Amino acid sequence: MSHTIRLTVAQATIRFLGQQWSERDGKRQRLFAGCLGIFGHGNVAGIGQALLQEELRASANGAAADLPYVLARNEQAMVHTAVGYAKQKDRLQTWVCTASVGPGSTNMLTGAALATINRIPVLLLPSGTFATRVSAPVLQELETPYAGDVTVNDAFRPLSRFFDEVMRPEQLPSALLSAMRALTDPAETGAVTISLPQDVQAEAFDWPAELFDERVWHVRRAVPEASRISAAADVIRSAKKPLIVAGGGVHYSGAEDVLAAFATASGMPVSETQAGKGSLLHGHPQLVGAVGSTGTTAANALAAEADVVIGIGTRWGDFTTASRTAFARRGVRFVNLNVAAFDAGKQAGLSVVGDARESLLALSEALDGWSVSDTYRKRQGTLWRRWDKAVDTAYNPSREVTDALADGLLTQATVIGAVNELSDPRDVVLCAAGSMPGDLHKLWRVRDRKGYHVEYGYSCMGYEVPASIGIRLADPTRDVFAMVGDGGYLMMPTELVTAVQERVKVIVVLVQNHGFHSIGSLSEGLGSQRFGTAYRQRDEASHRLEGDVLPVDLAANARSLGAHVIEVHSRDELAEAIAAAKAWPSDGGPVVIHVETDPHVFGPDSESWWDVPVAQVSELESTQDAFEDYATHKQGQRPLLAPGETS
Incomplete structure (x- = not known):
């Protein structure tokens, strides 16, 4: 018979989380740096008591807790703290966030949305009302006349990459293991939510001792298919004016050095999204800076002329594409390198699904010896020097x-x-x-x-x-x-x-x-x-x-x-x-x-656009003039549907 350990659901959760590790390229680190939280009646006797117990156990042995606790002041803010940490750690480590019933938990909704939209892992433990409903309706409980099992924590469902609600102790192991899988999946990560009713948190259960063994979660580097790399190389070789758009995936995969070598060898200019900024460091001869609505004039000029655009680890937001006006050349084609098939398939591009570093290494080999023309290299330098001078003037x-x-x-x-x-x-x-x-x-x-x-x-x-x-x-x-x-x-x-x-x-x-x-x-x-x-x-x-x-x-x-x-x-x-x-x-x-500062003095213009609709009819002359300008810009939008495949 397997050895068991009697703990509450909350105690088991905290002990389990303290034993989780992530690993990539042979280097491992604790998956969770600690737990950020604010206690209320929903979690003070559950997760709060469990954190205290683990802290005292560690302290008695002269050590720090495996999951140290930090008191935050705002539930939304503590999710932001976890996201900032996880992004800086290239998504290999993060924090746990715990909140009480009702407003404490729903205050984390904005943070959950932010984490999921940015593909940043964070574990949320919102407390819920009684699973037994024995005292219903309790303080801060949502009552709906059409369904007895709906709670405010259901609002986390569309904002989470994985959601589960533990209504019985027996459900906890599968919920925790599924949460770890999502948190360490480079293509599917984001906010992960496990809703814990306050009575379930305090309920005792005999857990298999193996649940609390140290576990190492491998963060994979997906290798692209050879046929996709070959097809992508064919499209790029056909280009006269290609442009790379580097996104956050370059950073998360640690592909900066590989990208720098790839750009140097091929001569292709590299523009950057917000998440991808810094993919090349200032001074690299192929760097043309930010692209899109908040872009440099250098990157946007090259984007307007580009016949092939290679997106690396970008999800193609509207600021990057300048609401689909930046890439203005008729028939422009896209090659998308991305660990997530969902993002790789955007802009009707040729889809290369794989880790950014691994994909760039394979593409570098496939394009060995190929380069853009000297004329195109010189044009990049001219455009960049003009922009860099404008930055000096702004500074x-x-x-x-x-x-x-x-x-x-x-x-x-x-x-x-x-x-x-x-x-x-x-x-x-x-x-x-x-x-x-x-x-x-x-x-x-x-x-x-x-x-x-x-x-x-x-x-x-x-x-x-x-x-x-x-x-x-x-x-x-x-x-x-x-x-x-x-x-x-x-x-x-x-x-x-x-x-x-x-x-x-x-x-x-x-x-x-x-x-x-x-x-x-x-x-x-x-x-x-x-x-x-x-x-x-x-x-x-x-x-x-x-x-x-x-x-x-x-x-x-x-x-x-x-x-x-x-x-x-x-x-x-x-x-x-x-x-x-x-x-x-x-x-x-x-x-x-x-x-x-003076809010009426602006930095240099990106000479780009962002699609924000203007009232079609108005008594105000200012709005009428704005709508005419808006209608003109709308004519420049492109469907970006040219096939990325070679014939």
Whole structure:
């Protein structure tokens, strides 16, 4: 008879999770770095008690718990912290997140969506109401008249790559094993959710001892089919003006060096998505930078001319394709290298399903000796030098621009330039929402493969502060610069308290422009006159939000949360603040650099477009003009249906 161990469902869950490892290329690491959580009546006596018990067991032996616990301040934010950590670890490690019944659990929904959209693994343990329903309806329980078994946790189903609800102890082993499979699957990963009713968490059961043995989950490198590589090589050889679009899959597979060698040998220019930025480091002769709606003029000019586009590890979002206007050449063909067949099949492309590194190695061999023309190489260099000069101008604006600014204000591009030039090459810049991601995509010069971290699959306001904690925990040898506007900061500043608690040094560059910079300019471009996008008091005469700037002191707010705050009012003061932040003790907690910028001064234009519909009829002349412009751009959209196969 098999040996058994009597534990509650929660105790068994925590003990199991502490014994899970991932492995790739012979290198293994713990799958879970720890557990982030906030306790309530749904999990305090279940998962909370189990974490305490494991912590005390380890402490009694003079060791740290296999699954250390970190108290977070917001359930959505703790998922962002886990995502930031997992992305920095190339998806080979992540965190567990636990929350209580009702609002605690549903607060994690936004984080779940973000993780799944970005293909980042994170394990969510939302608590549920009673499986027995003996006390129903209980506090925070959803009652629906059409179904007795529906709970708020069912909202996680469409947001998760795997979902299960453990209604009986016997169901736990299969749920846990299935969760590990999804978390370590490079093609199918994302948010994984196991819903745990509060009474089930506390229920005891005799578990097979083997459940708690150490388990190593192999993260596979899918090898592409030889016939697909051969077909892809045939399409690429036929091209006169090919363009590579490097996505996040390049980073997750560790294919940067292989891509650099491939681009050098073939001469093909390499453009980058947000997730793929840094696939080639600044200075590589084939790098032409960001592509699409937030792209460089160099990449977008080459995209417009390209006859073959090779997508590597990209899911082809609308910003990458400029809403299907970037690749304007009639009959342009696509070759898609992707570990996920779902993404590889987009744009009617020739599909090569496989790990990015393995696929590039095979394609390099198949194309050995082939190269684009010298003329095409020279054109890439000319376009890039022109763009790089524009970046220099944005980083260091002319006196005409600076003289026009109000006293003490900087441009957003100047702030980005100062951080880029004064940070160390290995430091990480982080952002997620507003106008900052677009400017970073265009302007930031990446000097290290892990130096750029922008979440743009969900572009979630509030991601920056909690995710910076995850990145720093993933690699304490790097400083993290979280670039965040006042709008994003106000969404989720509370995790500064978590950084203070854990003595995690993160550098938050808080850009105050009194409103939503990105949506303000978008609103203006769409004829909506920046309506509802500025942080203003209501004017007594017009009854509109067009009065004075709100008397809000975000620097004081950050101080009140325990952060060390530096306020700057000039480029020189900003340089001094960056140096001081770099010199701040590694265990000194968060530093916030507060700087005001002018929201009406923009970085260099990408000369591209993004499809956001405009009202077809309107009394406003501004909207009428915007619709005419919109209709013109719509004519440039392409179906991108040319077959990628050779005849």
